[in-house]
Amino acid sequence: MVRKRKSGAVLAVADEPMSSNPYICHSCKRCARKRKTRYLPQDIVFQFLSRLPAQLLHDVVRHVCREWSLVIRSPNFIHHHLRNSTGGLIVQDQHSPRNGFYVEMRRGCLEICNFDCGFDGLVWSSCNGLVVFSALNNFNTLYVSNPLTKQKTNLPPYRTRKGDYSALGIALVEASMKYKVVHARGKYFFPNQIAVLTIGLDKVWRHINVKHLLLPNESLVICWPLVTGGYVHWMSEYIVLTLNVETEIVRRFPVPPIPNVRGKYLAMDSHLSFVYNSDECHMDVWQMNSITGEWTLLLSFDSKPLIHTFKGMFPEFSNSVRPLCWLVARKVLVFSDDLDRRCWIAYDVKASLVQLFEFNKDESYHFRAHVNSLVWLK
Structure with missing residues (x-):
């Protein structure tokens, strides 16, 4: 039997013996x-x-x-x-993190589906489909997992001192194709030490002291690090600390050359970006070179459609809209209102197109940039 397209083109026919080629799909x-x-x-x-x-x-x-x-x-x-996959978001209910949502942009439209993460814990960082998370109510118990395939491995315990604040990141060393987990900790939100562990090789964490990178009386607030390719970044109002995960060298870089910097740092593929309001109707996007620390103005876009959408939805809107993450690098940004997180907006900064997506306003949601993939550790 021969199946044809409407155009009459033959899909495939063969009268030869069964092949041992592993890519052949045999018929009935x-x-x-x-x-x-x-x-x-x-x-x-x-x-x-x-x-x-x-x-x-x-x-x-x-x-x-x-x-x-x-x-x-x-x-x-x-x-x-993986190279041809587009990124998205894992969105978890902080009180019931196992069952969440996955949000992505496909063919120019938002797609939202229910997503079983396969574990009861919040995702702290993601890289190539692998995530690092901790057990509920026990931050010292750490795991790496692929939420799609449900594969999971334990990490060696990392004990934090009482009163310490911790922040995790996961990144890939392309030269060796090994993944590393990075753990920063410090008192009162000020980091004094960064720990690194190579998954599958290290049994204990290696420590990197960063105190020498801080000036006297200068402190860097521990935020959740942003991972861009093989680099992990920690930001403050005055400086950016960047860790090269391959060499494990931390460097100090300046913030964007903007007076009175007020904006949001976001990971954008292999670059760190900074998005801020240049005036009431426009936003600028700056991009950092992770090797040199040099900042360049990448693009400016009209924010009026975004502001009008928020004003129509929230009469009490008072310019508290903030960018959350890039859904599509250099093209689609996700925004939400600091005063009301029940509605998120995906904004195409090049086409000035707005798409809305809503979650239950009675829940408290946690999100991380993520890409669904089939990747697992060797």
Whole structure:
């Protein structure tokens, strides 16, 4: 039997014996008895599967046949699929973190789906689909997991002193393809030490002292670090500390050259960005070179459609709208109102298009930038 497209083009026909090629998808038993195999070329199958969402591949497609399952589990496919994947957000209810939402932009439209993280803990940082999280009510018990595949591994315990504040990040060293978890801690929100652990290699944490990078009477507030490629950043009103996860060297960089800096630092692919209101109707985006610390003005965009949307939804709106994260780097920003977090807005800064998404206003939500992937540790 030959299946044709409406145009009449033949999909594939073969009258040869069954092949041992692991990428061939065999047809039904009836055709097999006739020693006929209908298949698509290996490269077409590879490219077709790589364009499907990771959740669909894991939940459905890998169960279609053994050959497709082998393709989907191959390291080359996982790496290729990750490179072509778009980012999104994991949104968790802080009181019930296991069942959350995954928000992403596909074909120019917002897609929101229910998402079972597979663990009862809040995601603190994410890299290439892997997340680091702690057990509920026990910050010293740390794990790395892929929330999609539900694979999980324990990290060596990291004991914090009473009164210490902690912040976690996870990043990839591309040269070795090893992942590292970074842990900053300090008294009264001021970091005095950064600890690093290579997943799968280290049994104990290595410590990096950063006190020498701070001037006398200068302190850096411990915030949740922003991970951009192979770099982890901590920011304050006056400086940026940047850790190169490959060399494990921390450098001190200046903030953007803007008078009276007031804005939001956001991770933007492999760059640290800074978004701020240049005037009542415009916002500027600055981008930092993680090697040199040099800041450049990347783009400016009209914020009037965004402000008008918030004013229409919230009559009490008083310019408290803040950017939360990049949903699509350099293109789509997510905003919310500091006074009312029940509604979030995805704003296309180039096309000035607004898309809304809402959650239950009675809940308290925690979010982290994330990309669904099939990546796991070797």
